[in-house]
Amino acid sequence: MEQEMTQSQTPGIPRINEPAPDFRAPTTAGELSLSDFRGKWLVLFSHPADFTPVCTTEFMAFAKAQDDFEKLNAQLLGLSIDSTHSHIAWIRSIKENFGVDIRFPIIADLKMEVAKAYGMIHEGASDTSAVRATFIIDPEGILKAMVYYPMTNGRSIPEFLRLLQSLQTSEQYGVATPEGWQPGDKVIVPPPATVKDAEERLQNKDYEVTDWYFSKKSL
Structure with a gap:
């Protein structure tokens, strides 16, 4: 041993x-x-x-x-x-x-x-x-x-339950979750990787767009 x-x-x-x-x-x-x-x-x-x-x-x-x-x-x-x-x-x-x-x-x-x-x-x-x-x-x-x-x-055990739900959501949908996210809240869409994608992001009606790099959506 x-x-x-x-x-x-x-x-x-x-x-x-x-x-x-x-x-x-x-x-x-x-x-x-x-x-x-x-x-x-x-x-x-x-x-x-x-x-x-x-x-x-x-x-x-x-x-x-x-x-x-x-x-x-x-x-x-x-x-x-x-x-x-x-x-x-x-x-x-x-x-x-x-x-x-x-x-x-x-x-x-x-x-x-x-x-x-x-x-x-x-x-x-x-x-x-x-x-x-x-x-x-x-x-x-x-x-x-x-x-x-x-x-x-x-x-805080509720935080670990929330974290687990957040991790599962990110894995299933390929998104990120904002501070304090709870199931049912909007999620963060990954930022675009090209100038063209950034321009298209600003016109996307399905997203709540604050700026080209910061967008949310509902699942």
Whole structure:
């Protein structure tokens, strides 16, 4: 077996639009690998530790939104550098104390292999805990988005649901989405690449044209 990597050997943060780092790891639903999620979008998110208040609020919010993610063909997958037994005990505690079922699997990453591969260990925050990182991976295993938060501040789960919908819209229609975009809002049309296209863009009745480079349309 390969020796565990030191912090100085830890791979860098993965890059958007490249294959997400592969993994195979124990979870609360049995052993899972990245390939098990092929054909679906994957929302992989880490938390510093089980039985911590901020993480508990985040996990309950993810759990309450799980059906909304699944309607978008997306699966949730949590991770922390804790054991499977710790995860199970925490899941049971959340159910008993808050009445919320955690139905998505949680990776037990005691050796920090997945956390290091995804750049979740930040020395400035902690050498032994994963920061609050969230990765959205498409059905082909390509990393499409990633967001890092400090340990002290919880994430907004509705924003990740919105981001997923935005990514899917961009992929399906070849468009961009403006700040704060929500399903049903107008989208941004890619700017023209030639002078001729720019002139034609200004005459296009199907677009809301502000200038040759800035146009919106309804889907």
